[in-house]
Amino acid sequence: MAVQKSFAMAAMLCVCLQPATATPPVLERGDESWIKEALEVVLAEASVSHCSLTFMMDKTSSYFYEAVRFRMPATKTGGDVVLDVADDGSTDVNLTMTQVVAQARKMRLMSWCTLVVVFSDNPTFLSVFAEMADKGRLMVWETRLLVITRLPLSNLQDLLQNYWTFSMMNTMFLKLNTSSGENHCQIYGHMPYGPTGSHVAQLASLNSGYILVYLSDRPLFPEKYNNFHGMKVNLTWIPLTPYWMVTKRPGPNGTEITTFSGRDYWIMENIALIHNFSLNPLPYTGWDPVLKSLRTREAFLWPVPLPILPHMLELYDISFFLERSTLAFSMAKPSTKPSWETVYRPFQIDVWGLVVASVVTVYIVLLMMNTSNKDKGPGAWLVMKQVLGTLLDEAIPGELPQRSNTRVVLTAWLIFSFVVGTVYRSNLTASLTIPKYPPRIETFSGLVDANAKQVHHAFFNVAPSLPV
Incomplete structure (x- = not known):
């Protein structure tokens, strides 16, 4: 249906x-x-x-x-x-x-x-x-x-x-x-x-x-719980800070006085004041007795944060909410990288890889061009200093090459080095002036991708605060 x-x-x-x-008496037509x-x-x-x-x-x-x-x-x-x-x-x-x-x-x-x-x-x-x-x-x-x-x-x-x-x-x-x-x-x-x-x-x-x-001032289907007329109402609880906290101190004649505080306790106190009843917290002996006291109705109330998840709706019915909140998680603020890592932070790893590949390529090209020349050109070490020196904004060591094609390659490398060096210095100055924090997790899928596996079990073994 x-x-x-x-x-x-x-x-x-x-x-x-x-x-x-037996069938009751039949009424007349x-x-x-x-x-x-x-x-x-x-x-x-x-x-x-x-x-x-x-x-x-x-x-x-x-x-x-x-x-x-x-x-x-x-x-x-x-x-x-x-x-x-x-x-x-x-x-x-x-x-x-x-x-x-x-x-x-x-x-x-x-x-x-x-x-x-x-x-x-x-x-x-x-x-x-x-x-x-x-x-x-x-x-x-x-x-x-x-x-x-x-x-x-x-x-x-x-x-x-x-x-x-x-x-x-x-x-x-x-x-x-x-x-x-x-x-x-x-x-x-x-x-x-x-x-x-x-x-x-x-x-x-x-x-x-x-x-x-x-026959009275009560309507049909009267509200039964507006006034408890000073009755004691049994209440069960769990020691979950900051919602429910217990303090024990010595009392007269060697007795022990137990006092309660916390957010949920204060909410229950205000509800009791409005509806004219007093709280009678039952002794806490563990999770199972708390749930059993609700099922057997030894306890009438259980103030507790309750995540309304699909599998819980199969076991409990929710009458109303005292307040609503969204499912959330908290994590430590992402920290910046160590100071010695600021040297390579202006560029990403793939950019550094391309720079290294360019250095190796230009070095090999210049070395081969000098080797193919009839006149003996600069040696391998001098070529390396020319490539790395220009990349680090240093003067070109030794004599300038005589051949035009070698000068063209070296000029292109100078332009490349100028662009890369300028971008690197700008990004380095910006990163040192305004620290850039790593991205933090904002969604539940991001939390799963981060392999976060530790969850507080207390929020998954709960029952409604009002079993009626």
Whole structure:
């Protein structure tokens, strides 16, 4: 099922689930109309125009087909997908729910935001969904979950309090009564932090005129973490300077006092001050216990610099960023060459090679021309002094050659020596006046070409700072 983000979509996926409890009482045909009206009111209030809808349904619910019929037109939302969990007992419940959650997660990843609506009167179905949604990373805080059920209030409270997906995520329960009338629908949510601690709160009810009546100042899908009401929040950490530093000093009665500092600790302190909670850093015993404390939710926070790399996105979901930074590397400033190397620095190696080749060629030519002359010309040593001397801006030693062709060669060599000498002296003066530093590495490909292999391992064994 390939669906692109930002345009409407609709699909049906049928999988199987073993029956776990007896089928709940079947509603009368006339009751389906008010259930339809109630669900339309709540969904219209809870959903956002550009968010997609994902319906997960249990056929043991008598209002299943009505729920499919009333779903909002895809043009009013970001699209919708219906996941029909059938009841023929042919597949294991955990395997089946894993497949359904995986499809729902694909829908969530392709949408700007998602509202997941689950229909079921089966507590086993809902408990398995909660476990698989947590394990399959279906929920992030921006994803809203609405559970519609006719379970008794005691069952509903057990589900809200005992499963992370229902208790800590952005979840509401819509409880339908078996008959219409005043307050025939109630909406509940679990508030993990409050003046009296963790509790299940009734957020609203639906009266006989299909009007939502709010029972508190909380809206639908209330924010659970704006105020922790002075609770202690467990926090794990790693001693990574300068982000998190530990100082130990002697205390009274032979005790040891541990204090924390560093950039990440100060950020956490300010967040705790704003949201009214206190930090409880857990003892650091190594990398593995840090990750385990997050998986088991012994710790709620881990402030850490996190590079968002592709292989990490396969393991973790990122809710939001405190700050963004680019991937960077640092290297020592390139140093200049030793002073004795300034003699040949004005020319590159290939230029020096051409100069040496020219000296050898001119020397051989002049020597051969003098040898072919009937009159004895200058010797080999004198020819060498003529070639090197003129190159070094010295006077021509000995007598000038008598033959015209020898004079032409020597004149050409004088011009060549003048040009080379002038360029050399100019470049030498410039290099001595303004030092030229070697080029430094500016790109990642340049870093690879430089065979830089040492990387700090700490930045590749990290997890999100907010596991919820």
